[in-house]
Amino acid sequence: MHIRDLPHPDPGVPDVRTAGAFLLWLYRQQLGGQLKALAWGLVNVGAIAASPLPVGLAVQAVVDRDGGRLLLAGGLIMALGVLIALGGTMLHRAAVTNWITAVARMQQLLARKTTELGSAMTRRVAAGEIVAVSTGDLEKIGWFVEAVSRFGASAVTTVAVAIAVAVYQPELGVLVAVGVPVMALAVLPLLPPAIRRADAQREKAGRATELASDTVAGLRVLRGIGGEELFLGRYRSASQEVRKAAVRSARMWSLISAVQVLLPGLLLIAVVWYGARLALDGTIAVGHLVTLYSAVAFLLFPLRHFEEIAQAYSFAKPSAKRTARVLAQTRPSGGPARSQAPVPTGDLHDPVSGLTLAAGRLTAVVCGDPDTAGRLAERLGGHPPQHDEDGGDGTGPLSVVLGGTPLDELPRDTAREAVLVQDKDPMLLSGTLGELLDVPASGRVGATEALAAAQCGDVLTALAQASVDAAGDPMHTHITERGRSLSGGQRQRLALARSLVTDPEVLVLDEPTSAVDAHTEARIADGLREIRTGRTTVVLTSSPLLLDRAEQVVFLQEGKAVAEATHRELLRSHPAYRTVVTRETDPEPAMSTGQIEESA
Template sequence: MHIRDLPHTDPGDPDTRSGFRFLVWLFRRQLGGQLKALSWGTLHMACIAMLPISMGLAVESVVDESGGRLAMTGLLLLGVTLLMAFADTMLHRSAVTNWITAAARVQQLLARRTAELGGVLTRQVAAGEVVKVSTGDVEKIGWFVESFSRFAAAVVVTLGVCAGLIVYEPQLGLIVLAGIAAVVLTVWPLLPAATRRADRERSKSGRATELASDTVAGLRVLRGIGGEELFLDRYRRASQEVRSASVHNARMWSLIDALQVVMPGLLMIVVVWQGARLALDGRLSAGELVTIYSSVSFLLFPLRLFQEAAMAFTFSRPSARRAVRVLGLAREAGRGAAGGQDPAGPAEPPSGDMHDPATGLLVPAGRLTAVVCGDPNFAERLAGRLGGHPVEGGGEPSALLGGVALDEVPLAVARTAVLVQDKDPVLLSGTLHELLSVPASGRVSAGEALRTAQCHDVLAALARASADGSGDPMRTRITERGRSLSGGQRQRLALARSLLTDPEVLVLDEPTSAVDSHTEARIAESLRGLRSGRTTVVFTSSPLLLDRADLVAFVHEGAAIATASHRELLRSTPEYRAVVTREPESAQLAEETA
């Protein structure tokens, strides 16, 4: 795998049973890159391990006053140095490639899951948590993938050096092997505590990120009610908790660092003392003593890599668990498009009347149907079911379109057939032209969609704000989430975007709640004309929209109890009149009784 091949054609189907299984799956997906990095890492460290031998040969040559051997040793050192530099370059290249490709794979998986879940995602996990996974956690997972190959190479070369020392001088070799084992066993019991502290720090950091995101998103509202200081105090407290958790975590790693200095230092003292005794006894020459000392000094380098790998694994485990928590989300366990799968089903989008089995709601094909619900939360769930997106854990089936259940057809087909616009649609940053660059049937032009949504004043404001002075509103940049626009302007641009796609069935949840009554009346009249012959469902309680709908369905206490025109329902259904006119239902019933 090369960086130029990114993004991955198919990131794969991850194992989300646990964070560790996910890491194993990630390694298996790029086994070739790991083997390549392991090979270059082994060659690089083997070259470093050859330096003590070369130094020992040089010392022996000087002691024996052999110029030829000294020259040969110099050539050997030069060759080893060049090979070591080349292997180090290729190791860095391979390891960084593994890091980037692993991070890209995880990010693609997160983007795919986010696209599959849509608006259901933020109802199951906080937006700040998703941001944390897609940034910091992806980096930590990539770090472990990158460090593992160097760690494996260090293990291979360390075992080789220890084996060589045992063969060459068994007494010193066994001392070195026991010292390395003591270093590892001293640090190993501290890793679980370090893992817990790192997990606590990441949890606090994710909470602080979530608070910051919520505060920034609602800053205009907070300023309007004077509540920004309250939220800032909450963020300050969360920030201090992150600082405290970070310091607590750093103390553990400082202890591990101290042990990594003390234990190898004690090992070096013991080796030098024993080597000096052997040299005094005549069992070791000066060159051999230098070789053994240099070899033990070399072993301090892979020991530092062991610590890095342990730290990377410690930080990557909670990151992998959080990534699995997001990647394992589903709309509904084990059912069709709702679960993010592509089951066998019709290749063409279904069409016809729409029916919701849970409430008994029937939406005739090709007509503008308004739906009135007394409970806004229930209306939101019902809109999701009409789009084939059942509520997680609710056990409620999706709607039927033309007799076909939307959660039993491929996800792409269901989205082609039905488009659901939430009551709080999101505008991504970019120009207006980019905002309207969405998949569309071509039957509705951008101009028609903008006129139907009554966006003339929005276009005029964007034209005045054009950065290049061209006065072209389509080239004016819209800030993140449309914060440079008012609520009504954002709502109308989102409506224009939905109208431009021209789906077979368009479901709008409170599309004009932030629009004044005059503009709302014009939108209602234009919407009916533009969507003529297409199925449109509008969840609203606005009389202006209800009066212009072909049909109005009233859903009360989870069931569609009445379907007629707006005026007929006002006369015949007291509960409907109470919802639409905002009058207490008890007063209406008392009037009816009187």
């Protein structure tokens, strides 16, 4: 896999059972790249490990005054230098390629999961956690993937050097053969506490990121109520917790580094002391002693990679756990992601609430409880919450049925073409107004008609004044992320216009006019009814202006449909409905004569 071949044609289906399973799956997906990096690593580290041999040969040649052997040693040193440079360059290139391709694969998986779940994603996973996964966590996992090849090459070469020393000089080989495993295993008792501290640091960092994300998203509201200092204090406290956790984690890793410097140093001293005695006794030549010293000194190099892989894994494991948790979210669907299946038409029925929405009509639904309305909107869009009610027989959440076909059995693209849900807090992506309205659509409703129906005239005027286009075209005006440069009512109307352009078979709107004034709301209701003629439209609201213009109103009580009629009929005949819509308090029941006397 080359970087120029990105994005991946198919990122695959990840194993999200555990963090370790996800990392192993990711490694297998780029096995060829890992083997290539390992091969270049063996060239690089192997050439470094072999360098002591010609160095010792050169020293012994000088002692023996042998020019031929000195020339041979110089040639070997030059050849090994070329291999070290070539292997190091290609190892870095292959390892970074593995890093980038692994991160790109995970980014594609996250993007696919986001498009699969839609608005249900942020209801199941906190926005801050998604931000942490898509930024810092992917970097940590990529670091681990990139470090695996260097660690593999260092491990193989370390074992080879230990065996070669034992064969080359048995007197010192025993000391090296015993010392190397001790050096490699000495830090194992320190790794669990280091990993725990790293996990704690990552968890605190994730909470701080989530708090920062929520604060930025609600900055306009915070300024309105004077709550900036309160949230600033909370974030300052959270960031200090992250700092303290990072310092505690760094102390443990510095201890591990110190141990990995101290033990090889002690081994090197022991080898030099014992080797010098053997050289003085004439047991080994001076050149052999230099070779052994250089070989043991080389062991300091791969031990750094042992520390790196341990540290990379300690950071990658919690990151992989979070990533796997996000990727494990599923849309309960029995159909394929893409298909040419026709879009079903007909009545939309929710078996959980008993709600049936007639095809081709504008129906308003009054829930009274905003949480109930949100769960209903989720179900109507084919995303039943994981904790939702089941069918009573343990079969899991019941699927909404459109024209006799359960939405869960439709391919994802077909289901989205059939039903579009606009929640009460719609997202506006950064870009121009023209790009905002450039969405998959039936073509029946144009942008001009949709903007007019959503009463966006004043919004277009404001955007035209802010346009950098010479003609003052509002369609070319840039809208900032989440539409923060607009008021709440302006954002809401532009989101409604975008939904109207899409023109789905069924359009579900959750409180689409909660941020506009009464006059604008009345005009939006008229425009909505006109532009959606012949299409099924569902409005979750308790606004009398919208309810009065709906063809049918359904009242839900405790999550169940209990009444269905026009708005005026329900006002006359249903006291609970009247209480919700008019915001009245329930009148206290009249006291009987006996109760009056008893209270007296």
